[in-house]
Amino acid sequence: MPAWNQEVEEYVRDGRLVVLGIAQEQHPQRNRLFTQWHEIDWPVLHDPINLMQVTGVPIEVAIDEQGIVRATRVKAETLEQDFINKTFSADGAKPSEPVKAKRPDLAALRRAAEQARSADAWRELGDALVLWEGVAKVDDAIEAYRQAIGIRPDDGDAHFRLGVCYRMRYETEGRQPADFQTAVDHWTSARTINPNQYIWRRRIEQYGPRLTKPYPFYDWVQTARSEIEERAEKPIELNTLPTGSELAQPDRGFDAGAGDVASPDPEGRVFRDTQKMILAEVTVVPPHVKAGETVRVHVSLRPNAARKAHWNNEAEPLRLWIDPPAGFEVQPRLLNAPQGDRPETAEPRRLEFEVRAATGVSGTFKLNAYALYYVCEDAGGTCMFLRQDIPFSVTVDK
Amino acid sequence: MPSGVGTMLNLNLITLACGCVCAVAGSAYAGGYSPRVGEPHPDFVLPDIATGRPVSLSQFRGQKVLLVHFASW
Numbered sequence: 001m002p003a004w005n006q007e008v009e010e011y012v013r014d015g016r017l018v019v020l021g022i023a024q025e026q027h028p029q030r031n032r033l034f035t036q037w038h039e040i041d042w043p044v045l046h047d048p049i050n051l052m053q054v055t056g057v058p059i060e061v062a063i064d065e066q067g068i069v070r071a072t073r074v075k076a077e078t079l080e081q082d083f084i085n086k087t088f089s090a091d092g093a094k095p096s097e098p099v100k101a102k103r104p105d106l107a108a109l110r111r112a113a114e115q116a117r118s119a120d121a122w123r124e125l126g127d128a129l130v131l132w133e134g135v136a137k138v139d140d141a142i143e144a145y146r147q148a149i150g151i152r153p154d155d156g157d158a159h160f161r162l163g164v165c166y167r168m169r170y171e172t173e174g175r176q177p178a179d180f181q182t183a184v185d186h187w188t189s190a191r192t193i194n195p196n197q198y199i200w201r202r203r204i205e206q207y208g209p210r211l212t213k214p215y216p217f218y219d220w221v222q223t224a225r226s227e228i229e230e231r232a233e234k235p236i237e238l239n240t241l242p243t244g245s246e247l248a249q250p251d252r253g254f255d256a257g258a259g260d261v262a263s264p265d266p267e268g269r270v271f272r273d274t275q276k277m278i279l280a281e282v283t284v285v286p287p288h289v290k291a292g293e294t295v296r297v298h299v300s301l302r303p304n305a306a307r308k309a310h311w312n313n314e315a316e317p318l319r320l321w322i323d324p325p326a327g328f329e330v331q332p333r334l335l336n337a338p339q340g341d342r343p344e345t346a347e348p349r350r351l352e353f354e355v356r357a358a359t360g361v362s363g364t365f366k367l368n369a370y371a372l373y374y375v376c377e378d379a380g381g382t383c384m385f386l387r388q389d390i391p392f393s394v395t396v397d398k
Numbered sequence: 399m400p401s402g403v404g405t406m407l408n409l410n411l412i413t414l415a416c417g418c419v420c421a422v423a424g425s426a427y428a429g430g431y432s433p434r435v436g437e438p439h440p441d442f443v444l445p446d447i448a449t450g451r452p453v454s455l456s457q458f459r460g461q462k463v464l465l466v467h468f469a470s471w
Contacts, residue, residue: 004466008464016462017461017462017463017464018458018461018463019463019464019466020453020455020458020463020464020466021466021467022444022465022466022467022468023468023469023470024467025469025470025471028447030470031447031470032448033470034470035447035470043448043453044446044447044448045444045446045447045453046444046445046446047444051442051444052431052442052467053430053431054431054467055430055431057467057468058466058467059431059466059467060464060465060466060467061433061439061464061465062462062463062464062465063439063455063463063464063465064462065459065460065461065462066459067438067439067441067455067459068436068437068438068439069433069434069435069436069437069438069439070435071435072433072434072435074464079464083462083464084462095459095460097459097460098459098460099454099456099457099459100457101443101452101453101454101456101457102443102452103443103452131444131445132445132452199469202469202471217471218471
């Protein structure tokens with residue numbers, strides 16, 4: 001990408017070429033940081049749902065003045081000779097006039113979907129809602145894609161895009177229970193429908209086990225930030241920081257060695273969080289595996305705003321313990337969450353671990369896990385040390 | 399390093415979505431980006447990642463365009 005940027009800079013400056021980027025990225029700020037880092041100054045378009053249906057990246061396509069594709073395997077060395085300097089319209093026909101870009105008419109798309117009741121029309125409405133209204137209309141987009149899938153259950157694009165919507169909502173205050181798991185489930189359905197769709201696969205791998213990771217997806221973020229700061233610029237702020245699996249190094253090994261780590265509450269004597277001071281949610285990625293394969297488990301623990309709950313950071317950190325059934329391995333079995341930076345904080349805490357299913361088994365297996373934490377009611381209110389059991393299941397396919 | 403850079407996969411199948419009917423009777427629904435040399439590139443409208451403003455391919459009619467599909471992961 002940076003290479004292209006330098007190669008085409010001169011042509012763009014001279015007005016001989018328009019470069020248009022299309023970013024396959026759910027989080028626009030991450031892509032903006034990326035383009036800021038590489039000092040890409042041509043326009044980049046946001047395609048969080050893979051509207052373009054690209055099956056891989058990068059792809060460069062050279063398009064002439066009439067909108068005709070002239071090359072799909074573009075080489076920097078020959079771009080000037082084979083494309084920039086070349087005249088393509090042999091008959092000297094004048095190119096048609098440019099057409100001003102317009103946002104789609106959402107009301108018209110909705111009417112069309114309701115009247116036509118076709119999967120395409122519903123999906124098109126969903127696309128327009130996600131692209132042009134984003135989080136504000138994410139519930140409507142979810143409904144539109146669900147309609148599309150109701151009519152055409154094997155629409156992989158609709159499944160993938162519906163997953164994007166659920167993940168998008170999960171990252172907002174409007175999140176509903178199981179949004180992240182539902183996103184992963186739909187991405188998995190999409191991948192099952194078309195296992196060759198590279199963009200869809202990567203989206204699952206982003207949150208999946210280290211074993212199946214091709215590389216750490218967002219390890220460049222820190223480097224980018226510091227290099228941008230060295231240029232005395234302010235890096236684009238990320239509203240969703242990459243965490244856990246998004247930064248994890250690929251790892252082909254699985255070291256389940258719990259060593260001398262022991263269950264911190266083996267007899268279950270710590271009082272349970274019956275008032276749900278902390279809301280826990282578990283997401284398993286991928287949702288099902290074959291025997292001997294690994295899943296990555298994301299546990300989110302969030303102080304319950306309705307109870308004005310907050311973490312007590314002047315105590316031991318939050319701990320999470322996982323008890324796998326026989327033959328299953330967990331890495332690591334005991335996790336500690338980082339403390340907040342003030343005595344009382346209410347940020348969500350996310351912990352991730354990996355589970356390797358036993359060999360030669362199939363079915364749904366329950367794993368027991370529990371968290372121990374210090375939590376307080378309201379500001380200056382009562383603080384408690386509590387336990388919450390967080391059982392979850394891993395499904396092993398035959 | 400972020401990739402996108404590096405792995406170039408084979409493109410496959412049919413044309414761009416954009417509301418056209420791509421379903422093939424009796425087979426799984428399968429779309430795929432497959433621009434063909436000598437044929438018009440399907441038009442699209444997407445938001446500019448920095449400004450949110452709509453940008454289409456057809457607004458650049460009369461100019462040569464290099465379309466770069468990439469990722470920041």
